[in-house]
Amino acid sequence: MARYGMVIDTAKCVGCTDCVIACETENNVPEGFCRDWIKTEANGKFPTIELEIRSERCNHCTDAPCVSCCPTGASHFHDVGGVVLVTQDHCIGCKACIASCPYDARYVHPEGYVDKCTFCIHRVEDGLDPACVSVCPTHCMTFGDFDDPNSKVNKLLKSRRHHSLLPEAGTKPNIFYLI
Amino acid sequence: MNEISTTRHSHLIDPTLHIWDWQIPVYLFLGGMVAGMMIISGYFLFKGRHTEKHCSCYYLPYVSIFLLSLGMFALFLDLEHKLFVWRLYTTFQITSAMSWGSWILILIYPILLVNILMNPPKMLTDKLPIISEWKKALLEKQLWIKNLGVVTMFFGAGIGLYTGVLLSSLGARPLWSSSILWLLFLVSGLSGAAAFVHVIAKDEYERVLLAKADNAFLIIELFVIMLFIVGLKTATQVQSSAADLLLTGSYAAEFWVFVIGLGIVIPLFIQLLAVNHKIHHTPLAPLMVIIGGLILRFIIVAAGQYSHWFALK
Structure with a gap:
């Protein structure tokens, strides 16, 4: 059983938004919405300020509250890699999943269903990387299987200090940021 | 300092979440009112007050069915993918509060219809005489009516607490992360329903009883609100900040x-004077209670969406 996720090196990310554009192009993301985005966080006190630039998206959580709150089962774990997906014609657009996501990673597509990052599962199943990963000019993003101890993502996590987003929310996110 | 900037600009998500507009608070309010009315009506059935000609248990099921349908219509209006609403009833998702609620709402209708059987519309009995026979059979059996009262109260309480559980199950919104939100909505629904029945009741005994009951519900509601706030203030930083939205913040x-x-x-002060015969009963106080209950839902829904795990403004 695979568990897909990403490791993103914040020391390499320059916030160029290539990943955002690639996602919009690959997935026909409607204007005014984002499946992924860049967040810049500055911490500390001058002159010792730390800046972290992150490419963020749905964390495809292992304990995804968006899946457990969905009244129709539209929000579900995909058989391949435990990726969190939404079946469009099962979604009634109640928006409970949007309210339940601590990352605000979902939105209502203009056609009525709830939409979000899919880890480009259509590409992954063809043996390709997600669009955002494949276009990154600094190669700061790595996609892989956390259940495979020899995967590149696991090796990266072992080699560097890292953090996930809002671990205190208890959702077990599957995207990690190398510090 | 901690400064965060983002390129995200999703409609209704940024800068602050606002996915639920007037429909959800209206639905939660009407659900609470129906819950309260079912509990009151069920209580009168249990106490055998159906022998009184003007007992509110004869007309409250009609009002409840109307308000419940209105609430469900508001809920339907909120759905973004309306044509797929039937998907709710092709599955039961045990971890989803909304799935539980959808099925509970469907169960409420037959219970209210059995209540209506005690006083069916004349138009219906003229066309279907068998309804009159069912009515007669039901009214002759005291035990059945007592049991109907218990079932009505049980499902009334179920829908009342569900309206709170629906929000508190969404843990990503710190303001709703309270284990007593269901109690707040249930008591608020009871006080609104008691106020409503107090105004429209034809029976003097019920009018006085429900004015007194409403005072008790309002005092309990104040206490529950205090516990709700204390619970949030003594929890995590994000929940404490969420409580500040109500105490000193935007709401x-x-x-x-x-x-x-x-x-x-x-209204509690006015009604206390009224039940102690210092002033006459006035519909103003019950009206204030009902509108207050509606505004409570609007504020909880709006402030809850505003509250967030990230930095709160």
């Missing part, structure tokens, strides 16, 4: 003036 003015002041304290 404080509406909360203190319309919910606490005009919705609970002042």
Whole structure:
């Protein structure tokens, strides 16, 4: 059983938004919405300020509250890699999943269903990387299987200090940021 | 310092979440009113008050069915993918509060229809005489009516607490992360329903009883609101900040003036004077209670969406 996720090196990310554009192009993301985005966080006190630039998206959580709150089962774990997906014609657009996501990673597509990052599962199943990963000019993003101890993502996590987003929310996110 | 900037600009998500508009608070309010009415009506059935000609248990099921349908229509209007609403009833998702609620709402209808059987519309009995026979059979059996009262109260309480559980199950919104939100909505629904029945009741005994009951519900509601706030303030930093939205933040003015002041304290004061025969009963106080209950849902839904795990403004 695979568990897909990403490791993103914040020391390499320059916030160029290539990943955002690639996602919009690959997935026909409607204007005014984002499946992924860049967040810049500055911490500390001058002159010792730390800046972290992150490419963020749905964390495809292992304990995804968006899946457990969905009244129709539209929000579900995909058989391949435990990726969190939404079946469009099962979604009634109640928006409970949007309210339940601590990352605000979902939105209502203009056609009525709830939409979000899919880890480009259509590409992954063809043996390709997600669009955002494949276009990154600094190669700061790595996609892989956390259940495979020899995967590149696991090796990266072992080699560097890292953090996930809002671990205190208890959702077990599957995207990690190398510090 | 901690400064965060983002390129995200999703409609209704940024800068602050606002996915639920007027439909959800209206639905939660009407659900609470129906819950309260079912509990009151069920209680009168249990106490055998159906022998009184003007007992509210004869007309409350009609009002309940109307308000419940109105609430469900509001809920339907909120759905973004309306044509797929039937998907709710092709599955049961045990971890989803909304799935539980959808099925509970469907169960409420037959219970209310059995209640209506005690006083069916004349138009219906003229066309279907068998309804009159069912009515007669039901009214002859005291035990059945007592049991119907218990079932009505049970499902009334179920729908009332469900309206709170629906929000508190969404843990990503710190303001809703409270284990007593269901109690707040249930008591608020009871006080609104008691106020409503107090105004429209034809039976003097019921009018006085429900005015007294409403006073008790309002006092309990104040206590539950206090516990709700204390629970949030003594929890995590994000929950404490969420409580501040009501205490001193963006929603404080509406909360203190319309919910606490005009919705609970002042009508409680008026009704205490009325039940102690200092002044005459007035429909003003019950009206304030009902509007206060509606505004409470609006504020909880709006402030809850505003509250967030990230930095709170």
